[in-house]
Every structure is written in C-alpha cells, then in structure tokens.
Amino acid sequence: MVETLEIFRSGTTQARRSVRIGGAMALALAGLVTAGCANEIPLPGTAGDPTTAGAELRVLGYEAASDLGAAVRVYAQPGRLTVTTLGSSSCPDVPEITDVDVENQRVTLSIYMLGREGACTADLAPRTFELSVSGDLAFYEVEATRP
Structure with missing residues (x-):
C-alpha cells in the first residue's frame, strides 16, 4: 500500500507536491525501530524444560524454588548433562x-546469574542447557553451588 502525503508551500502561489512513501521506506523505518534490539546479547540455553532428558540425577545444594519444582534439575545421557535452571527469564542462571x-x-x-543491563524480570521460568561431558x-550426584 502506498500512502500519499500532500505538502503545501506558503507564498503567493501555492504549489502542491505529493510525496510518496512506499513499501521500501516503511521497511527502512521498521528496521530503524527494531535496530536497538539487534544489539542485545542472545540468552544462552533454551527457554523451557528439556524435550529429552535422560536419567535424573540427585542435586545437592539447592532447595526447591517453588511449586514449579527444584531450582536446578540435572539429567544424564552418555556424553552430556542436561541442566535446567529455574529463575528470571531475562537474567537466567547459567550452569558451568x-x-x-x-x-x-x-x-x-557452579551456577552464575547472567549479567545483563537493566533490571531482571521477577518471574520464574525454566531454561535448559546441554553440557558436554566424557x-x-x-x-x-550433582553438587550445585553459587560462587
């Protein structure tokens, strides 16, 4: 859709000019509006619970966070640990x-809170990480600590 804006010049003679704002201009404007989001660092891991987990391991050092379950859950499969943390969705806890x-x-x-600019959201959301092991x-057993 092309929108036409009419601009009038003041003076003894009035000239009428039409300026067309086409799809390309609208896309460029939309790009400028969303450009600020492109500079944000993507969050590590995957939002949500794991789709395939493996054997659940006993986790020491963290109490249950809420009705949603433990703050840290760990599952083992050959060659990897799947770790799910429960915390702020904008500043997730990242395992190492x-x-x-x-x-x-x-x-x-070691469970680190991901440092981000600004305030963290006050929500509880699971975030899942896959860590390679031999x-x-x-x-x-897993001992989870916050340094």
Missing part, C-alpha cells in the same frame, strides 16, 4: 561444570 570427581561419582556445577554420568 567446575569439577567431575570420578572416584566419588560427583559433578560440581562418558556416562548416570549414577553421579
């Missing part, structure tokens, strides 16, 4: 493996 103790069959996760940690 800091130690794998084979002798005691324990994985230590071997199958299906019988391990």
Whole structure:
C-alpha cells in the first residue's frame, strides 16, 4: 500500500507536491525501530524444560524454588548433562561444570546469574542447557553451588 502525503508551500502561489512513501521506506523505518534490539546479547540455553532428558540425577545444594519444582534439575545421557535452571527469564542462571570427581561419582556445577543491563524480570521460568561431558554420568550426584 502506498500512502500519499500532500505538502503545501506558503507564498503567493501555492504549489502542491505529493510525496510518496512506499513499501521500501516503511521497511527502512521498521528496521530503524527494531535496530536497538539487534544489539542485545542472545540468552544462552533454551527457554523451557528439556524435550529429552535422560536419567535424573540427585542435586545437592539447592532447595526447591517453588511449586514449579527444584531450582536446578540435572539429567544424564552418555556424553552430556542436561541442566535446567529455574529463575528470571531475562537474567537466567547459567550452569558451568567446575569439577567431575570420578572416584566419588560427583559433578560440581557452579551456577552464575547472567549479567545483563537493566533490571531482571521477577518471574520464574525454566531454561535448559546441554553440557558436554566424557562418558556416562548416570549414577553421579550433582553438587550445585553459587560462587
């Protein structure tokens, strides 16, 4: 759709000019409006619960956060741990493996709040991360800590 704007010049003679604002101009304007969003850092992980989980591991160090479940849930599959954290959707808690103790069959996760500019939303939303590991940690316990 093309919109026509009429501009009048003041003076002894009035000239009428039409300026056409076409689809290309509208798209350019829309691009400028959304350009600010393009500078934001994408959030790590995937919003929501895991689609395939594996064996659920016992997590030590975190109490249940709400009726939605534990603040940290960990599932093992050969070659990876699937970690779901429950926290602010705009400043999610991000897990990092800091130690794998084979002798005691324990994985230590450090949980960091992702630093973002501005305030974090006061909601509880699950965010899922897949972390690569060597071997199958299906019988391990997980100790989750916030440094």
